[in-house]
Amino acid sequence: MSGRYHRPHGWAWFLERPGYIRFMVRELTSFFVAGYLIVLLVTLGRLGGGEAAFAEWLSALSGPGWMLAHVVALIAAVWHSITWFAVVPQAMPVYLGEKKLPAPLAAVVMGYGPWLTVTAVIVWWVLR
Amino acid sequence: MNFPVERDLVVSLDGFMDKLEAVKPYIIRDDVNDTSGGEFLQSPAELAQYKQYSMCINCMLCYAACPVAGHEDEFLGPAALALGHRYNKDSRDQGQAERLDVMLVGEAIWGCTFVGECTVVCPKHVDPAGAIQQAKAVGAQEFFKRFVAPKGAGV
Incomplete structure (x- = not known):
């Protein structure tokens, strides 16, 4: 944009508004999701490496450090999911004729509903 | 914030006006001047698809609040993109392809990180923000369509 004076943006721009901080927290939770995916891939790799390798990996994972890492990753992943489901009604509005489905209901229909359904199917499949 | 200061409380609006114009915020169709068929009718349901996005008063608060608008010059910004989306969603309009040619270039729309x-x-x-995400979804579909059937392929 033209003009004479451009107000400078410092590195701490995200501290200027609470909304910016919430945005940064939402974005940073994706690192924990990615980190957990890497752990899952390593687990699959160890599974391919035979029973002994897998058992050794599992016992390593049950150490306090890994447990703490998993709890942190779980909290980050849940927060990541909640924040994205909250904006689903904006990105994918559902129209019923002239009326837009109210945001909380749309979040359930488009986000929480399918999420809980898939989770229930996986839990049933694992526990059957 | 984000607008260059001319003097005191006066900011330069040139960039904003250019971006607003760039998305072609008007009905585009071949027979736009042809009145022989009467009005271009629209149902209440079709109106509801874009009405919310047509309420903009160009106050530019969204540009002041957007961290991307201040960092990325190529980014068209919230109001302009919402207005472009408003016309793309208008059942009387046929100009979506023309607008997407502008919106899908570089950081024009993809600069948005959904703050x-x-x-x-x-x-x-x-x-x-909602309008931009919907326009991104249309843009992503268009990208793959153009990848499969490039312009001029007669599809």
């Missing part, structure tokens, strides 16, 4: 503050500050409840 969402534009929607928070909007006094007319336009929800520019």
Whole structure:
């Protein structure tokens, strides 16, 4: 944009508004999701490496450090999911004729509903 | 914030006006001047698809609230993109391809990271952030369509 004076943006721009901080927290939770995916891939790799390798990996994972890492990753992943489901009604509005489905209901229909359904199917499949 | 200062409380609006014009915020169709068929009718349901995005009063609060608008010059910004989306969603309009040619270039729309503050500050409840995400979804579909059947392939 033209003009004479451009107000400078410092590195701490995200501290200027609470909304910016919430945005940064939402974005940073994706690192924990990615980190957990890497752990899952390593687990699959160890599974391919035979029973002994897998058992050794599992016992390593049950150490306090890994447990703490998993709890942190779980909290980050849940927060990541909640924040994205909250904006689903904006990105994918559902129209019923002239009326837009109210945001909380749309979040359930488009986000929480399918999420809980898939989770229930996986839990049933694992526990059957 | 984000607008260059000319003097005291006066900011330069040139860039904003250029971006607003760039998205072709008007009905585009071949027979736009042909009145022989009467009005171009629209149902209440078709109106509802874009009405919210047509309420913009160009107050530019969304540009002031958007961290991307201040960092990325190529980014068209919340109001302009919401207005472009408003015409793309208008059942009387046929200009989506022309607008997407502008919106899908570089950071024009993809600069948006869905911070969402534009929607928070909007006094007319336009929800520019929502409009931009919907336009991105259309753009992503268009990207693959153009990949499969490039322009001029007669599809």
